[in-house]
Amino acid sequence: MTGAATFKGLKPxxxxxxxxxxxxxxxxxxxxxxxxxxxxxxxxxxxxTVSAVNADSYDAEGKIVPQVYAALTRKERHEELIRxxxxxxxxxxxxxxxxxxxxxxxxINVLWEMGGAQQxxxxxxxxxxxxxxxxxxxxxxxxxxxxxxxxxxxxxxxIISSAxxxxxxxxxxxxxxxxxxxxxxxxxxxxAGGHNGLSNAEDPLKPEDPYPRVKALRDVMRGEGIADTxxxxxxxxxxxxxxxxxxxxxxxxxTIAFQYGTRPLLTEESPIPQGWKDALRDIExxxxxxxxxxxxxxxxxxxxxxxxxxxxxxxxxxIPYSKVEAGDHTVRLDVGVKGKNFWVTPRDLQxxxxxxxxxxxxxxxxxxxxxxxxxxxxxxMIQQDQKDCMGCxxxxxxxxxxxxxxxxxxYLADPRSFCIQKTLQDIAHGGPIDQNLMFAGxxxxxxxxDPFYSNNFTPTVKQxxxxxxxxx
Numbered sequence: 178m179t180g181a182a183t184f185k186g187l188k189p190x191x192x193x194x195x196x197x198x199x200x201x202x203x204x205x206x207x208x209x210x211x212x213x214x215x216x217x218x219x220x221x222x223x224x225x226t227v228s229a230v231n232a233d234s235y236d237a238e239g240k241i242v243p244q245v246y247a248a249l250t251r252k253e254r255h256e257e258l259i260r261x262x263x264x265x266x267x268x269x270x271x272x273x274x275x276x277x278x279x280x281x282x283x284x285i286n287v288l289w290e291m292g293g294a295q296q297x298x299x300x301x302x303x304x305x306x307x308x309x310x311x312x313x314x315x316x317x318x319x320x321x322x323x324x325x326x327x328x329x330x331x332x333x334x335x336i337i338s339s340a341x342x343x344x345x346x347x348x349x350x351x352x353x354x355x356x357x358x359x360x361x362x363x364x365x366x367x368x369a370g371g372h373n374g375l376s377n378a379e380d381p382l383k384p385e386d387p388y389p390r391v392k393a394l395r396d397v398m399r400g401e402g403i404a405d406t407x408x409x410x411x412x413x414x415x416x417x418x419x420x421x422x423x424x425x426x427x428x429x430x431x432t433i434a435f436q437y438g439t440r441p442l443l444t445e446e447s448p449i450p451q452g453w454k455d456a457l458r459d460i461e462x463x464x465x466x467x468x469x470x471x472x473x474x475x476x477x478x479x480x481x482x483x484x485x486x487x488x489x490x491x492x493x494x495x496i497p498y499s500k501v502e503a504g505d506h507t508v509r510l511d512v513g514v515k516g517k518n519f520w521v522t523p524r525d526l527q528x529x530x531x532x533x534x535x536x537x538x539x540x541x542x543x544x545x546x547x548x549x550x551x552x553x554x555x556x557x558m559i560q561q562d563q564k565d566c567m568g569c570x571x572x573x574x575x576x577x578x579x580x581x582x583x584x585x586x587x588y589l590a591d592p593r594s595f596c597i598q599k600t601l602q603d604i605a606h607g608g609p610i611d612q613n614l615m616f617a618g619x620x621x622x623x624x625x626x627d628p629f630y631s632n633n634f635t636p637t638v639k640q641x642x643x644x645x646x647x648x649x
Contacts, residue, residue: 184419184648189222190408190432192359193310193332197281198223200645201362201410203438204286204313206230206371207598208605209616212269213446216276217638219283224434226313227273229285229301231258231569231598232265244602246567251576252584255568259293263300270301274308282310284334288372289317290473292568292580295325302329311359316372316475317571318346323354332359334410338366338374340393347401360408360434361398363391366476367467369413370438370618375476381467387411388424395431405431412436416620416627419648437645439618443630445637450607453615456480458630460621467619472575472594480615484600492593494532494550495543496525513540513550541592544574549592562596569598 189196200223204210207230215225233241244261246254266285273283287298302309306329314322315336326333335351337343343361351358366375367384375381391409398407408431415421415435424433442449443457466481470488479485498519499506506520512533521529529540529550537550541559551559566576572586573579575594579586597614604613624630629644636644 184422185425186648187418187425187646190434191406192224192408193282195282198642198646199408199432199434200224200642201284201412201434201436202226202441203370203412203436204228204230204284205438205442206286206288206616207601208233209442209447209449209601210286211448212272212276213448214441214444214638215269215283216273217444217446218441218642219273219277219281221639221642222281223642224282224284224310225273225277226284226286227266227269229262229266229269229287229297230291231262231602232269234261234264234268241606246565251566251568251578254566255292255578255580258567258569259296259300262291262293262297263304266297266301267304270305270308274305283308284311284313285309286313289314289319289322290372290475290571291316292570292578294571295321298325299328302331313362315362315364315374316473318342320346320350323351323357326357327354330357332357334358334360334362336362336364336374336412337394338364339376339390340397342374343394344397344401347397352401355403358403358407360410361394362410362412362436363387363394364436365411365413367413368478368619370465370478370621371616372471372473372475372477373413375467381476387414391424391433392429395429398431408432408434410434410436412438413618414620416440416623417649418645422648439621440641440645441638442617443624443635444641445635449605450610452607452610453604454635456482456610456615457617457621457624458633460617460624462622465617465619465621470594472573472591472597473570474572474574478616478619480617480621482615483611484613484615488593488595491549491551491555494537495547495593496521496529497545497547499546510540510548513538514548519548542589543593544589544591551592556592559592562599563590565599566596567598 190199202218202225204226210228215227218225248254311332313334322333365387366373467478471477498521502520505522508526510519510521532550539556540548563576568578571580574591577586577590600613
């Protein structure tokens with residue numbers, strides 16, 4: 178990456194048989210990207226991305242249908258979730274396609290780790306044939322993505338964070354469907370918002386330069402005979418294209434496209450509530466936290482608001498225990514656990530007693546043989562959210578749900594996590610921004626610094642795309 182002020186400009190690319198700008202709207206999950214933003218992005222000549230993750234559907238009057246779960250069992254609620262998911266994504270695709278006016282292209286984005294991902298994806302593609310150009314998919318290893326894409330004759334765009342991950346997908350499955358590989362999305366695990374693919378081999382505190390990682394990805398693609406015309410989409414940390422000038426028309430990298438997830442949040446067509454839009458203007462460098470509280474088990478990046486701080490604080494009120502007296506665990510825990518036989522260190526006993534004095538009187542066990550201390554109100558909320566689980570993930574650390582076989586992960590539900598479905602639905606539909614998860618990329622602080630947004634200016638998607646094409 179370079180800070181040079183030069184900008185050689187973008188050229189259109191061929192995608193799905195049509196010319197489009199190599200600018201991709203990021204999918205952004207639950208109701209943070211919908212037909213309005215995606216249709217407008219495509220109408221501006223780019224690749225708009227409808228989120229097919231728990232999307233909104235509409236009643237006969239055009240009002241959003243509240244996603245209420247009436248079933249008593251988790252498995253039945255999961256079936257309701259799949260129905261909502263298909264209906265919502267189909268409604269969004271149809272509206273986005275209409276808004277695009279035949280320009281650009283419409284993709285859909287699915288999270289492979291969402292509950293019922295395959296059923297939802299197939300249900301949506303079956304009902305929207307001829308409207309969806311491609312499917313972007315990450316969060317996990319979506320081996321079946323190419324097979325599904327072939328069934329419905331759409332392009333597929335795996336989201337990966339390393340050349341190694343792409344190689345594994347290609348060798349196992351994708352090499353059988355090479356003609357429909359639309360692009361490979363390189364999502365920078367240190368800079369992208371939302372869930373990302375930081376591996377155990379990488380240090381969350383030591384970001385790596387994306388250039389050599391993307392060059393390594395292109396080298397793998399070339400080694401497998403994939404043409405340089407198949408774009409690599411750089412996702413995460415992209416703001417001013419002039420800063421990426423040496424990536425454009427660079428023979429080392431082949432065709433490059435750029436994905437924007439954070440910048441389109443602050444547009445007229447963006448469906449997020451005004452309070453969320455306003456908050457984006459005040460973000461400072463370092464305000465976006467790369468954390469591991471998500472019930473998916475993946476790292477993810479979100480604004481370090483009071484909701485995230487409360488999860489950090491909850492995890493800090495945590496002590497290891499053993500069921501028998503052993504090693505340093507020489508004293509019985511006499512607070513928070515009511516008669517249970519837990520052994521802890523003398524120092525941790527004192528800490529626990531201090532937390533109880535501060536009102537964190539309830540001890541909850543975690544899957545890691547620790548006890549976390551919460552207030553009675555927090556405990557009630559955690560337990561209620563776990564009971565209300567509707568199976569929105571294929572594997573959920575917070576509720577121990579699994580969407581197949583025996584429907585349980587076999588692990589204790591983790592009280593250090595949270596119900597991601599509840600909080601993302603709430604913030605997207607006007608809930609308090611301080612009490613919910615607010616995803617954003619790490620470049621979100623640039624809203625405050627970029628003169629384009631001064632005097633509270635909010636661009637249309639078309640104005641934003643035009644601005645991006647200037648290099649700014």
